[in-house]
Amino acid sequence: MTDHAYNFAYLDEATKRMIRRAILKGIAVPGYQVPFASREMPMPYGWGTGGVQVTAACLTPEDTLKVIDQGADDTTNAVSIRKFFERTGGVETTTHTSEASVIQTRHRIPEEPLREGQILVYQVPIPEPLRFLEPRESETRKMHALEEYGLMHVKLYEDIARHGEISTSYAYPVNVEGRYVMDPSPIPKFDNPKLGGNPAIQLFGAGREQRIYALPPFTEVVSLDFEDHPFQASKADHDCDLCGCATSYLDEVITDDRGGRMFVCSDTDFCESRRSAGHRGRLSPEEMA
Amino acid sequence: MSDLSGGFTQAPQQSARAFRAVLEAMARPGRVQVLDGAAPPAPLSPAAGAVLLTLVDQSTRLYLAPSHDTPEIRHWIAFHCGAPLTEADAADFALGTWEALQPVARFAIGTPDYPDRSATLIVECDALAPANARLTGPGIETEALAHLPETSAFVANHASFPLGFDCLFTAQDQVLGLPRSTEVEAI
Numbered sequence: 316m317t318d319h320a321y322n323f324a325y326l327d328e329a330t331k332r333m334i335r336r337a338i339l340k341g342i343a344v345p346g347y348q349v350p351f352a353s354r355e356m357p358m359p360y361g362w363g364t365g366g367v368q369v370t371a372a373c374l375t376p377e378d379t380l381k382v383i384d385q386g387a388d389d390t391t392n393a394v395s396i397r398k399f400f401e402r403t404g405g406v407e408t409t410t411h412t413s414e415a416s417v418i419q420t421r422h423r424i425p426e427e428p429l430r431e432g433q434i435l436v437y438q439v440p441i442p443e444p445l446r447f448l449e450p451r452e453s454e455t456r457k458m459h460a461l462e463e464y465g466l467m468h469v470k471l472y473e474d475i476a477r478h479g480e481i482s483t484s485y486a487y488p489v490n491v492e493g494r495y496v497m498d499p500s501p502i503p504k505f506d507n508p509k510l511g512g513n514p515a516i517q518l519f520g521a522g523r524e525q526r527i528y529a530l531p532p533f534t535e536v537v538s539l540d541f542e543d544h545p546f547q548a549s550k551a552d553h554d555c556d557l558c559g560c561a562t563s564y565l566d567e568v569i570t571d572d573r574g575g576r577m578f579v580c581s582d583t584d585f586c587e588s589r590r591s592a593g594h595r596g597r598l599s600p601e602e603m604a
Numbered sequence: 605m606s607d608l609s610g611g612f613t614q615a616p617q618q619s620a621r622a623f624r625a626v627l628e629a630m631a632r633p634g635r636v637q638v639l640d641g642a643a644p645p646a647p648l649s650p651a652a653g654a655v656l657l658t659l660v661d662q663s664t665r666l667y668l669a670p671s672h673d674t675p676e677i678r679h680w681i682a683f684h685c686g687a688p689l690t691e692a693d694a695a696d697f698a699l700g701t702w703e704a705l706q707p708v709a710r711f712a713i714g715t716p717d718y719p720d721r722s723a724t725l726i727v728e729c730d731a732l733a734p735a736n737a738r739l740t741g742p743g744i745e746t747e748a749l750a751h752l753p754e755t756s757a758f759v760a761n762h763a764s765f766p767l768g769f770d771c772l773f774t775a776q777d778q779v780l781g782l783p784r785s786t787e788v789e790a791i
Contacts, residue, residue, distance in 0.1 A: 323616035331616075332661050335623045336696075339659070340720035342630045343770045343783035345742050349720045373627070375620040460716035492742055492785070494766060514745075516631045531631040531743035531785075 324371040325403040330354055334372035334527070338518060341529035346491030347459070348442050348526040356522065357399075362392055363421055364522030366438035367399070370419045373434055373518070374400065379407040381415035386423040386564070386581030393421075410584050422485070424506040426563050426585040429515035431532065437500045439521035442528065444488045444498035464496045467539060475544055484549065490537045497528065497536075504538065505548045505564045511536030553578040558589035559596040610643035611684040612657055622658040629772065629781035634739045634748025636732050640777040645676035651774035652699065652726050656685055659724070660697050665690040669700020672728065699726045702753035713767040713784075722769050722784075729753065729775040741786040749791070750780060758788040 337351040356364040384393040388410040412427040487504035517530040540546035551565040556577040565578040580586035612618040625637040644653030666687040714722035735749035768784030
């Protein structure tokens with residue numbers, strides 16, 4: 316049921332036009348952060364206001380929306396954003412990756428490969444990959460303009476000097492089409508290889524920081540690294556304790572105060588689909604099904 | 605009363621669908637998308653009318669090339685979009701046939717700091733076929749074929765990436781996107 320007190324998908328049409336223009340410029344210059352006039356949303360900054368605005372500008376009445384928070388469909392953030400668009404847009408929602416046409420995500424890319432016709436909307440806290448190296452916006456803007464990314468390589472080098480390897484494990488910087496260095500939002504670096512060559516459209520929205528950027532389908536995205544320290548997508552060295560998957564990204568869950576723990580897929584839809592297909596892990600024997 | 609007709613009857617829903625077509629067009633250069641719902645006065649095509657209704661408003665400066673600078677179109681845009689009309693070099697959006705938009709070198713291509721401050725050209729065409737150019741780049745898996753009014757201007761536009769203008773080619777109810785990121789080659 317649409318709540319008729321609101322315009323379709325909450326935002327007014329002028330705001331949507333402004334966001335849509337920013338998205339199109341982002342698509343035209345992949346990896347470049349387009350400034351936009353971010354609006355106050357009925358949720359606090361840090362809860363996905365950027366992603367919500369991008370989603371609102373993209374949604375059509377025919378869309379099916381999925382929202383995930385670190386892979387999970389059932390957390391507060393995901394549930395309330397899904398409800399928000401059910402109420403203000405009247406759109407269908409789902410938890411199944413394959414059924415969704417628009418997927419808003421916080422910090423994960425679904426395990427199931429995306430396809431043409433899908434849009435993945437990322438919630439982004441700090442869009443500027445150079446921000447923690449150079450706090451001044453005037454300077455980082457110049458660095459992007461001049462393609463001056465030496466500082467980022469120094470940072471990765473210092474990781475190696477200090478820890479023996481590149482210890483950056485999330486929000487791992489990427490180079491887009493050989494031009495812009497981009498923050499892929501705090502997704503685990505496990506997900507980085509899915510950024511490039513993806514048949515879906517990927518849009519990034521940072522509400523507080525007022526930036527939108529984009530990756531068109533099949534864009535070349537390279538995780539920064541060194542010849543002698545190549546990029547490695549890493550995950551916990553375990554199988555999922557519920558579905559037994561050995562290749563998915565895992566969350567570690569502490570189960571008691573005596574060192575007990577379990578590892579489960581962070582993508583809940585992926586894990587549930589596998590279990591309903593009969594896959595079992597260490598802590599979900601057959602008789603529990 | 606022609607001024608008042610031809611806009612979207614359900615603006616939020618229709619502009620959302622129109623935007624998705626434009627987004628797909630821009631994100632997959634060379635792939636023709638269907639864009640309808642608008643009925644603007646001739647010679648403005650329904651697709652170009654829908655682009656205007658979806659993206660252009662009081663906050664965007666619009667340049668009408670001589671081919672589309674008619675009183676009917678001016679009135680239609682004033683009523684439905686409210687966009688201020690401007691000269692070519694100050695335009696956020698430009699509308700016209702490829703010939704009428706020449707020379708395209710006068711349109712904004714952004715600055716190194718802000719490459720997004722560039723013009724979007726809405727280029728009216730008779731048809732979006734047959735293909736005469738090969739496209740490669742972001743949004744294209746291997747290569748795409750498209751019908752472009754010429755190739756040299758787009759080669760030059762791509763050469764200044766990340767600066768450059770972006771194009772939406774429209775014919776009847778069809779739209780084809782060509783962002784500056786696309787590499788163009790004549791065939």
